[in-house]
Amino acid sequence: MSTGQSEDHLPISAAEAERLFAPFADSGVLTLAVSGGPDSMALMWLAARWRATRAGGPRLLAVTVDHGLRPESRREALMVKQLARQLGLTHRTLRWSGEKPAAGIPEAARIARYRLLARAAEQAGASHVVTAHTRDDQAETVLMRLLRGSGIAGLAAMAPVSRRDGLLLARPLLSLSKARLLATLRSAGIAFADDPTNRDPAFTRPRLRALMPTLAAEGADPRTLATLANRARRANAAIELMADGAERYLALLAAGRSSKRRGGEGEMFDPRAFAALPAEIRLRLLMRAIDRVGTEGPVELGKAEALLERLDRTLAGITDGGTAERGTLKQTLAGALVSLAKDAIRISPAPPRRRRGE
Ligand SMILES: Nc1ncnc2c1ncn2[C@@H]1O[C@H](COP(=O)(O)OP(=O)(O)OP(=O)(O)O)[C@@H](O)[C@H]1O
Structure with a gap:
């Protein structure tokens, strides 16, 4: 003692x-x-x-x-x-x-x-x-x-x-x-x-x-x-650093692609590169992008986890050669629209909510 x-x-x-x-x-x-x-x-x-x-x-x-x-x-x-x-x-x-x-x-x-x-x-x-x-x-x-x-x-x-x-x-x-x-x-x-x-x-x-x-x-x-x-705190600092690196890597890939084709407002991840990252990093990158692009952040952890789960399931349909469920997804969270098509995960500002009767 x-x-x-x-x-x-x-x-x-x-x-x-x-x-x-x-x-x-x-x-x-x-x-x-x-x-x-x-x-x-x-x-x-x-x-x-x-x-x-x-x-x-x-x-x-x-x-x-x-x-x-x-x-x-x-x-x-x-x-x-x-x-x-x-x-x-x-x-x-x-x-x-x-x-x-x-x-x-x-x-x-x-x-x-x-x-x-x-x-x-x-x-x-x-x-x-x-x-x-x-x-x-x-x-x-x-x-x-x-x-x-x-x-x-x-x-x-x-x-x-x-x-x-x-x-x-x-x-x-x-x-x-x-x-x-x-x-x-x-x-x-x-x-x-x-x-x-x-x-x-x-x-x-x-x-x-x-x-x-x-x-x-x-x-x-x-x-x-x-x-x-x-x-x-120590572990979190290491994970944040890894997320920084992964974010830079995905941004480089996205920049290479958007020079060929305009990606529009918001952010884009390459689906295969994103899917290859560890779940904790995928989650943090998703949350960071939603917080940057969305208007209602910070996004809640539980909600981001649920969205990542859907995204992962849809991604699996794409990355295994497209044999599983046809891979598209569209969901708004914290004022951001997260969408997945075959070629890109996009995080863009959510369209204004329609009021009842409009
Ligand atoms: N009325 C006050 N005026 C000035 N400083 C305050 C006041 N109340 C709290 N603080 C400062 O905040 C510190 C934490 O206070 P307290 O534990 O009561 O906060 P809390 O309500 O639990 O929220 P948090 O811990 O997030 O600040 C205090 O040690 C003091 O420095």
Whole structure:
């Protein structure tokens, strides 16, 4: 047994924080997403301590989104402002003023939050929006994806850096346990807000969170689930690279053909070359093309799998010399029309839907 368990409860040292924030040392401005909860209050405190030890380094802008969903939210935003002031950071509170949906509040709030954070970051000229996602959040995300039967890309869960709403989203605390952030706050004497929504069994995430101790007792602790995510990420990166290569190969074949004959709007795959690729690569190429050409993406994995199955069956009729079922197919998905004739798989924009009676 390693000493990992006890280390998981130690405050984060200045040297560790230096390593965590090193990738941002040359940024001009960083936007810190701070809700007032323990994780993001620790993020703000750690980032401020790191910044204070450097001569140059980024300006830190802490942003709190007040979703206006709980009576305490205004007070929590003020609490963040106060700590930001003590730490010498600029702080902004942004309010979600749009229409609130009757159902699906967490998802709508998340979309609004990231849009507001991205806008604030853009206005400030920030290189990144930095969130306080921890290893525990990563484990919950993995669990959620497992329960939905996600593929390798989904099981990779959250990346340390990703792109969203046109900005880079960074998660420097992703490998740390929440317990370490709590220990950091405790040793620094910093108060934080407690959001009861995090325990509300009406929502999926809190229900999964409640399962965590039972899963950990069976070995599926946050560390193990995060390791699964890292392994899936590694595999996914390799598959994506293979898909890039296959995509270039098919594009070269298509370019050679369209110089002889115009292919029209959209994209084209050579059926035999496509059929020879592994299923996972065929699926990704199909999804990429639908997302590029279609207007209603991103395409759902399950729907793309069903379409690929049909395509594969039809292709088999062509590639075995045309003895099986006559090979044609036409299907729209996510605003793209996927069609297969003997000589080409074409992905083109779907024609506008006809309204009833037209
Ligand atoms: N109201 C808020 N204002 C500013 N930042 C926030 C707010 N809520 C969350 N964040 C940021 O997002 C991080 C993740 O928060 P949380 O786990 O609550 O998000 P979520 O709703 O589960 O969705 P996701 O994990 O996709 O962001 C926090 O650590 C914090 O950095």
